[in-house]
Amino acid sequence: MSTRYAALLRGINVSGHRKVPMAELRTLLTELGHDDVSTYLQSGNAVFSSASGDEDALRAELERAIGARFGFPVDCLVRPGAYLRSVADACPFPAAELEGRQLHATFFDRPVDAAHFHSLDAAAFRPEEFRLGARVLYLYAPDGLGRSKLAEALGRPALTRGLVATSRNWNTVVKLVEMTRD
Known part of the structure; x- marks a missing residue:
């Protein structure tokens, strides 16, 4: 069974700095094995489904992947829809x-x-x-x-x-x- 999560990225796409295009974020989440990926606005809101029940592990995985892909660290929070x-x-x-x-x-x-x-x-x-x-x-x-x-x-x-x-x-x-x- 999978859970719907929201990933909240901190401090991206502000005044042209720390650019994380939402299309690339969707691709990244899909490459990490998540399903039903979508984004909302340009300010770092992504939604996805995952079989994992560990929001801290999902957060760490996403932070590592963003750092590797975009070349700078981004703090993320991952929260289930129920929360x-x-x-x-x-x-x-x-x-x-x-x-x-x-x-x-x-x-x-x-x-x-x-x-x-x-x-x-x-x-x-x-x-x-x-x-x-x-x-x-x-x-x-x-x-x-x-x-x-x-x-x-x-x-x-x-x-x-x-x-x-x-x-x-x-x-x-x-x-x-x-x-x-x-």
Whole structure:
């Protein structure tokens, strides 16, 4: 039995740097033995089916293959569709009432608890807010990510040191949930 996964690549195809063409990413995933491969947007979202049940092994395999193919390292997260559905279902903000650009999910490589963000005065950023979930941070930024002071603070090296994290707007999260349905 195979599982549908989403691969979330971090920091590619930004301002013409670290180019990973999506057609080549699809080919690479197929060459790795995965089925039903597709991509979404140019920002590093791929969906595939695999018989493997080990997302960490899939992640390591994909990172090695991307480094070998493109000549630079790319951090990846691999998450099963069931996990993505649980992220969408557990959203603490009224996602249906918000524009996709106002709500973001930052996915982490491991669980992160509130103590990780203890140095951040979240109240100083209102009406922006964040909440933690299972290996995910939900960010409500009413004016969008580009204008978000809270997103900027959350991305500071002191808070992200040692973590692999990559963010997606809510429209992308919803699309990946749809694309990973078994």
